[in-house]
Amino acid sequence: MSTNASTMKLRFSPTSPYVRKVMVTATEVGLADLIEKIPTNTQNPDDPIGKVNPLAKVPTLELEDGRILFDSPVICEYLDSLHDGPRVFPSAGAPRWQALQQQALGDGILDAAILAMLEGRRPEEKRWQPWVDKQLQKVRNAIAQLEAQSDELAGGGLTIGQITVACALGYIDFRFAGEQWQASHPRLAAWYQGFSARPSMVNNQPPEA
Ligand SMILES: N[C@@H](CCC(=O)N[C@@H](CS)C(=O)NCC(=O)O)C(=O)O
Incomplete structure (x- = not known):
């Protein structure tokens, strides 16, 4: 490149x-x-x-x-847009919408997880557990959808959809390790394990991970 x-x-x-x-x-x-x-x-x-x-x-x-x-x-x-190698944002058609949709789902997992995490940082008497539960349910629903779509995630070249989903799953493991989503989502877990081994993922882990 x-x-x-x-x-x-x-x-x-x-x-x-x-x-x-x-x-x-x-x-x-x-x-x-x-x-x-x-x-x-x-x-x-x-x-x-x-x-x-x-x-x-x-x-x-x-x-x-x-x-x-x-x-x-x-x-x-x-x-x-700055390089001349294969694009991680497909330029048009179904591959583009699939990658953007996966990106939105990954970003949505992060948005919900961060809201749940921040609620835990409020003074105890001000925390609202139903709000946390609602946000974590969004995360679980999104992970279930990704399991159902794991063939699409694994297929084709590298996309922004894959990168975002992998970073989102990494964040769940980082901040919500108790979720233990892997056992109940084996196909997504297998894909994630392979993707996480990419040097780009390994070299950009959060500090305590
Ligand atoms: N949609 C934004 C989300 C960025 C975001 O929420 N960043 C957090 C850190 S993980 C932040 O800067 N929060 C500070 C704040 O909300 O004041 C993106 O995709 O970049």
Whole structure:
């Protein structure tokens, strides 16, 4: 793969699964070496992230010409436009919609899991367990759908759908290890085990994983 792309700055947190998704994509398309990672504390109101992204979220990508890109689907598609190898965003037709749908499902697992995780960080008397249960049920429903669609996930070349789903499942194992989804979803588990062994996944794991 070759590229004429310039260096980029990625505002990042090492535990963010959306950042992992961006870095796995960057690695797979051969651009990881062009990315300078800027540690970011989204909980600190004085962190410069608030000046470049009004949503103050990671990942946020700063290009050399000053353009700012977020969120992870936009950043990943941008990175995919910079190289001349096989695309992780299929260009058209059914393969494109399948990859984008898988990406949405993976991102949706993450959105629900993060809401459940954040609820656990509230003072105990303010936590609302039915809310946590509802979010975790979304995660379980999505994993059940992925098990049913595991042939589609495993087929064809590398896509943003596969990358996102793998990062989402990795986050469930990282933050919700008690879910133990593998035994009851054997085909998805087999696919995930193989995908997780890719160097791009291994080299971009969250720190405590
Ligand atoms: N849809 C966004 C989600 C990004 C996101 O929620 N990032 C979290 C970290 S995992 C964050 O920055 N949270 C800080 C906040 O919400 O203030 C994406 O795909 O990039």
